[in-house]
Amino acid sequence: MNIRLGNDAIVERVIFADDDADAISVVTAEVALAPGSKFAQTVLTSGARRQRIETRVRHPGAHAEVRLDGAYLLDGQRHADLTSVVTHGGLDGVTSQLTKGMVTDQARGVFQGRIVVEKGADQTDARMGHHALILSDKAVIDAKPELLIFADDVSCAHGNTIGALDDEVLFYAKQRGIPEADAKAMLTQAFVGEVVERIQHDGAREVAAAWVARKLGSDA
Numbered sequence: 001m002n003i004r005l006g007n008d009a010i011v012e013r014v015i016f017a018d019d020d021a022d023a024i025s026v027v028t029a030e031v032a033l034a035p036g037s038k039f040a041q042t043v044l045t046s047g048a049r050r051q052r053i054e055t056r057v058r059h060p061g062a063h064a065e066v067r068l069d070g071a072y073l074l075d076g077q078r079h080a081d082l083t084s085v086v087t088h089g090g091l092d093g094v095t096s097q098l099t100k101g102m103v104t105d106q107a108r109g110v111f112q113g114r115i116v117v118e119k120g121a122d123q124t125d126a127r128m129g130h131h132a133l134i135l136s137d138k139a140v141i142d143a144k145p146e147l148l149i150f151a152d153d154v155s156c157a158h159g160n161t162i163g164a165l166d167d168e169v170l171f172y173a174k175q176r177g178i179p180e181a182d183a184k185a186m187l188t189q190a191f192v193g194e195v196v197e198r199i200q201h202d203g204a205r206e207v208a209a210a211w212v213a214r215k216l217g218s219d220a
Contacts (some may be wrong), residue, residue: 001029005037014204016211017045017053021076028054035062042199043070044208046215047078047107054083061090061121070099071195073188073215074107074139081110088121095125100192101132103139114146115158121151128158133165133191135184185216 005011019025025048031039043053057066072080086095101109111130132141145158165187173183189212196212199205 001027003029003031003039005031005033005039007034008036009034010038012040012199012201012204013042014199014201014208015041015043015045015053016208017043017048017051017080019046019048019051021049021078023048024050026050026052026054029056031055031057033057033059033064033066035060036064038065040067040200041069042195042208043082044211045070045072045080045082047072047074047080047109049077050079052081052083056084057086059086059088059090059093059095061088061093061124063092065094066096067198068095068097068113069195069198070101070111071192071212072099072101072103072109073192073212074101074103074109075105077106079108079110081112083110083112085114085116086126087116087118088124088126089118090121092123093121093125095127097128098195098198099130100195101130101141102135102188102192103132103141104135106136106138108140108142111141111143111145113144113158114148115156117147117149117151117154117156119150122153124151124154124156126154126156130159131161131191133188134162135164135188181217189213189216
């Protein structure tokens with residue numbers, strides 16, 4: 001898919017990648033912004049046998065803004081690869097990226113995010129975060145967040161955390177009579193909820209919240 005925004009255009013794209021467990025799916029989007037434009041994307045995926053969702057953004061600076069978010073919820077032997085490259089080529093550009101994930105059983109999640117700030121793209125503001133939960137000893141997460149900066153006057157940062165659910169919180173939930181499976185679903189839903197809440201369109205945000213709840217087996 002090729003997406004080209006005009007000056008001051010606003011586009012929000014929400015992707016529900018609900019592939020079959022045996023499917024092989026590879027999709028790529030090329031996005032070109034214009035001065036003052038805003039592009040927001042949220043990817044929600046439950047994975048497949050092999051799945052790659054790639055987004056490449058050409059950022060002109062010029063007060064344009066990009067938000068690239070994602071959430072992956074993987075079980076069984078499912079695999080998901082969320083890959084993105086944002087290239088800032090001019091002054092005064094903003095990029096915000098947040099990806100959260102959960103893997104259990106023998107699932108594998110991959111996050112590859114790269115933000116490039118080219119020479120002359122001063123006053124770029126770029127933030128990238130990837131945070132994930134591993135709920136099984138056999139599940140795997142590969143994360144590779146990258147910042148390549150060739151300009152001087154910039155504000156850029158990235159963060160990456162991978163861990164498990166808090167045992168004390170699970171114990172407390174069990175003491176309150178909440179079954180362990182329900183407690184894990186509730187905590188995971190809250191964990192990825194930050195991604196859902198960043199969706200601007202009210203209707204899409206409600207659908208996304210319901211999709212996450214359904215995938216986690218929660219009615220919350």
